[in-house]
Amino acid sequence: MSFPPPQEVLERTGALVAGPTHGIIISPDGEVEELEHGALRRKIRAQSYLICNRPVVGRRLGMVGQKALDVLELFAFVRPAQFCLPLPRGLAAALKIDIKDRSPEEEGLILIEAARRLIAEITAPGYPYPEGLLAQARQMADAGWSWGPLILGALQSSEVGPWQVWDHLPEWEEEAPPPPPDSLPVGKDEALDRLSQLIGKDAEQRDSQRDYTALAARTFDPPETADEPVVVLAEAGTGIGKTLGYIAPASLWAEKNDGTVWISTYTKNLQRQLDQELDRLYPDPVKKARKAVIRKGRENYLCLLNLQELAQSPIQHEGRILIGLVQRWARYSRDGDMIGGDFPSWLGEHFGQSRLSQLTDRRGECIYAACAHYKKCFIEKSRRRSRKASLVIANHALVMIQAATRAAISKDGKIETAHDPELPTRYIFDEGHHLFDAADSAFAAHLSGQEGLDLRRWIRGAENSKRRGRGLEGRLDELIAGDDEARSLLQEVIHTARCLPADGWHGRLIDGTPFGPAENFLARVRQQLYARTAGKEEYHSIECPPLPPVEGLQEAAGELLTALKALVAPMKALSARLLKKLDQEADELDSAERNRLESLAQSISRRRETVEFGWIPMLDVLAGHSDPDQEFVDWFELERAHGREVNVGYYRHWVDPSLPFAGTVLKSAQGTMITSATLRDRLTENHNPDVEWHTAEVRTGAAHLISPPLRQSLNSPFDYPAQSRIFIVNDMNKRDLNQLAAAYRELFLAADGGALGLFTAISRLRGVYQRLAGPLEEAGLPLYAQHIDPINVATLVDIFREVEHSCLLGTDAVRDGMDVPGPSLRLCVFDKVPWPRPTLLHKARRKRFGGQAYDDLITRLRLKQAYGRLIRRQSDKGVFVMLDGATPSRLLSAFPEGVEVERIGLAEAIQKTKEFLSET
Incomplete structure (x- = not known):
């Protein structure tokens, strides 16, 4: 099959740039047509256009034409593992295309030029990413990828043999463990x-x-x-x-x-x-790779076995396109990190986060040395490198x-x-x-439907699915051949794990048909949540104390307690039996078998400890066998996402999570x-x-x-009184969304962008965004928003940093993860005082740590963090505005000494913001 030269196709293809309410189409020769969204939708149904960031364009227009050519996807294919902001100007920066202005017309011209350059790169002498190029292009073209025919046309070849990335990755070699370090001090x-x-x-x-x-x-x-x-x-x-x-x-x-x-x-x-x-x-990249290692959890890295099995499964065309892009990236990735590494983060929004999650080790299904790709595993490489780094x-x-x-x-x-x-x-x-927050998550125990299902799948495998999920038997089978005791214990573990929630558990709870001890228990928990809260018609998650229990809950807790104890015993014996094999058969086991036995024994022990030291003590209290422990906070919670129930469970957190942190981390270090x-x-x-x-x-x-x-x-070297202003607006109703949006609008316009809007509730953020999008688009100020734009938070911050006159709306994740020096951030507006949410967990900590003083502490630290986003270097100037006139004076010590806090009306705050930021 022959394909037309890509230059001919691109010469006939224009570019489309969609804003919040309008968009433009620009022809290859530079002719511009501005249209409302309705007209744009009709146009793209019939013709193909170059676009940038398919999910964003699709959200703005309500659809994306099937013939659309996303230049970002072409970039990910042609330049795998290279960083690029998912914007036209991001493409321009990566490809060194000169930018004349920030207009939509200029963005359209960037897309046209970027597409031409990228297609030309793959045929240029010395192209640095040749491995798998033709094979993946063919596979993706067969799956319906719109760029596939153009790439094959450029390569002028359709002859291609099989190529899979796992066959072309370097292997690690086992080395002796390093000796313990010395203790020489640093003068x-x-x-x-x-x-x-x-x-x-x-x-x-x-x-x-x-x-x-x-x-x-x-x-x-x-x-x-x-x-x-x-x-x-x-x-x-x-x-x-x-x-x-x-x-x-x-x-x-x-x-x-x-x-x-x-x-x-x-x-x-x-x-x-x-x-x-x-x-x-380490200016030498080779030395740096040896001396410095980035480590993250296993769930961040590409699993090659998952990739292989997904590639060989009958997935739809979108999935096949993603597999092709992932294989291109994996061959040239620094470390296989798909979350925050050199993987294009925006691909998750393009093809669905659920597809990406299937490619990482999220369910603990690793089979270690039994895996055909073990010697090439990104996770194992990272672990081994970190030992000697x-x-x-x-x-x-x-x-x-x-x-x-x-x-x-x-x-x-x-x-x-x-x-x-x-x-x-x-x-x-x-x-x-x-x-404190990190320890709170790490040392918590959650006995929920999803947690129980995950453990059941880990033990019994995917019972109603063709997906791998081999379960414990599949991972252990070869290792315990001929060991009747181990096999008997394994079968007992598999049998007793039937007490845990099975696939479809949540639907059975809603229908009133739970099956087994865990589902019966969760059904009673759900009953109590609805009985003790006004949550039946609510949009958000709900919670309630576990005591006193509703009728039948204590008995259900006792039944689940008995079932979990029956599960713990064989798990404990099985892990001990595997470790014993390591000792008894030391002269027979090869390295791979030893690694598998040890890893599986540890995995079984860790999951058994979650049940034995987490879930069982919780159920002991609920079943009336022991008194509540004052070091912990217990509660029931029904979790909702977008108004839909997604999980229900029994939760336990430390009142003071710094206690286990000190005991396990600080005391184990020197x-x-x-x-x-x-x-x-x-x-x-x-x-x-x-x-x-x-x-x-x-x-x-x-x-x-x-x-x-x-x-x-050590105090900051910055002159905060000279470099910043703080205003508290005292003449507006912060509960009125129209007034709130008007305040954000006028302040953002006064600053000419470079503005961060922080919110204490997602619903308020959404309401303000709807009222801001049009006016800011007319003013030429790009607006981005967490929870609205299909872009992850880290990428949103990268965009905000790069696009100097843009505006960004977000919640606490934006506030805590942002470092934007320079004029890209010169105004920070907070909708209201960020008091802690009045949860049962917070109530217990408030009681332990000082009542109102604890609330004030949390709030001051949040304000201090938010203000700290503004001034990042000596030349920065910034204005911090609080739209809550009821801000207590006792919280103002969050701000640096010497910075005057003015309580003024909105009009005056707008005028003073404009004057201060316009001063040279």
């Missing part, structure tokens, strides 16, 4: 010398950064007492340069002691920034999960940890103000630094340092150690 002078090397001889020497580096070096002092690590609490104001400040002593200690330092962050955005900063330390860039979630899976919480709340030689002895926690710009809570009426530091010690776990932490606060 102040040598740390400062390393800092000077990192920032460069000609760079400005900042005293505050040098002081911070000297403090960070103390993290690496040898501890004096067992279970009492050196802990450093360092509050570092924005602009100090804390990243290089702690990288300097951390890298030095790793070199001196042949050890590894884990640097943990809360957001993937900061992980990426840290990775970029390490180019200063100097610096591992991790995140709080991974550190907490590792700690949680190595700790058993007994019925009396005692924390028991097991030594793990793979865990580091030195940690640096950046974004340390998030440790030195830990916890740093952030917002560790302390500054009180207006009390400037006692001990009082202000108390917050940081309680929320980071340092208060649970005998030895006091080293602590120091």
Whole structure:
């Protein structure tokens, strides 16, 4: 089959750019036609056009023509594993296309030029991504990909043999485990010398950064007492340069002691920034790949076996197109990270997040050394590299999960940890103000329908599906051949797991036909939730206390308790039997078999501990066998998404999650630094340092150690009173969406974009967006919004950073994960005071940590974080506006000393914003 030359096709193809209410079509020769959405829809039904970002165009127009050619998809195919913002100007930046202005017409011309350049690249001499090019183009063309015929036409060949990426990836080699690190300290002078090397001889020497580096070096002092690590609490104001400040002593200690330092962050955005900063330390990419490793949870990485099985299944054309793009990316990816790595994040919105989730290890189905791709596995490569790396860039979630899976919480709340030689002895926690929340998630126990179903599938496999999900028997079968005891225990585990929720459990609960102990229990939980709340017609999730239980719930809890105890016993015996085989058959097992046995034994133990130390103690209370534990908060919750029930369960969290964090993470290390710009809570009426530091010690776990932490606060070098203004609008009704939207509109226009709108409720964000889209489009200010645009939060922030005059609406995820220096962020508007949500969990913590003072603490830290987004460097200017006239004065200590807070009317706030930001 022959294909026409792509140049001929592109010469006949125009570009379409869709705004919130209007759009333009631009012909290849530059003729422009502006149309409303209705007219645009009629046009694209009959003709093919170049577009950028199919989900965004589709949401704005209500549809996308089947002949549409998304230039982003072409970019992902031609330049796999390369970064590109999902915008026309993102394509221009990646392809070095000159941009004349920010008009829709210019964006259309960019799409035309980008398509021509990308098609030309694949036939250029020395094209750097040739592997699998023709084979994947053929496969994707056969699946109906609109770019396929153009690429095949450019290559002028249809002769292609089979090509699968898993056959072309390098293998890792097993190495001996490294010896434990030494304990040589890092001196102040040598740390400062390393800092000077990192920032460069000609760079400005900042005293505050040098002081911070000297403090960070103390993290690496040898501890004096067992279970009492050196802990450093360092509050570092924005602009100090804390990243290089702690990288300097951390890298030095790793070199001196042949050890590894884990640097943990809360957001993937900061992980990426840290990775970029390490180019200063390791300018040679080969050395950097060896010395610095990014680590995330298994669910972030591409599973090659999942990819193979999906590629060989009878999936529809959209899925086949995605498989082709994933194979192109996987061959050239740095580490196989699909969530925040070099994978094009916007592909999830293009082809569906559910499809992407099938490609990662999200259900714990890994078969380890039994997998044909084990020696090429991205996860295993990352693990092995991190053992010998100097610096591992991790995140709080991974550190907490590792700690949680190595700790058993007994019925009396005692924390028991097991030594793990793979865990580091030195940690640096950046974004340390998030440790409390990260620990809260990691050390919680959730006995829900979805959690129960996941465990059942892990044990019994996919009972009603052709998908892999082989279950425990499929993973163990070969390893226990001839071992009657192990096989008997395995069958007992599989049999007793029938007590757990099965596929379709939620529909049976709604229909009133639950089956088995777990579903009967959840049905009673759901009954109590509806009986104790006014939630039947509500849109949002609902919750209620578990005690006193409705009639029948106590009995149902007892039945499930008995069933789970019957499941725990054979699981415990089976994992012990597998470990015993390792000992008894040491002279017969090869390395692959040993790895599989050990991994499966550990997996069984971890899941058994979730049941034994999590679910069973919870049910003991509900069944009346034990009293509630004051260290925990228990509640029932029915979770809804978009007004639809998605899960129901029984939940338990620590009142103070910093307690298990201290016991499992801090005490297992020898030195830990916890740093952030917002560790302390500054009180207006009390400037006692001990009082202000108390917050940081309680929320980071340092208060649970005998030895006091080293602590120091270093002020930002910025002149906040000169660089910023704070206004509280006191003459509008913040509950009126029309008034609220008008305030956002006029403030955004006064700032000429570069504006961030923060909201405490998604419904308010949606309402304001609907009223803002048209006016801002007319003013030429691009508007983006979390929960509306089909773009993930990290990419939205990247877009906002790049598009200087844009506006962004978001909630707390945007507030916490944003670093936008320069004029791209010059105005921050908050709809109302961000008080904590009055959940049952918050109620218990409020009681434990000081009542109203605890509410104020949380709110001040949120305000401090929001204001901190504005001023990121010496030349920045910014205005912070609170649209809540009832903002209490006691919260204003969240802002830097010396910055005047003015309570004024909306009109005056708009005028002063415009005047301040227009000053040169």
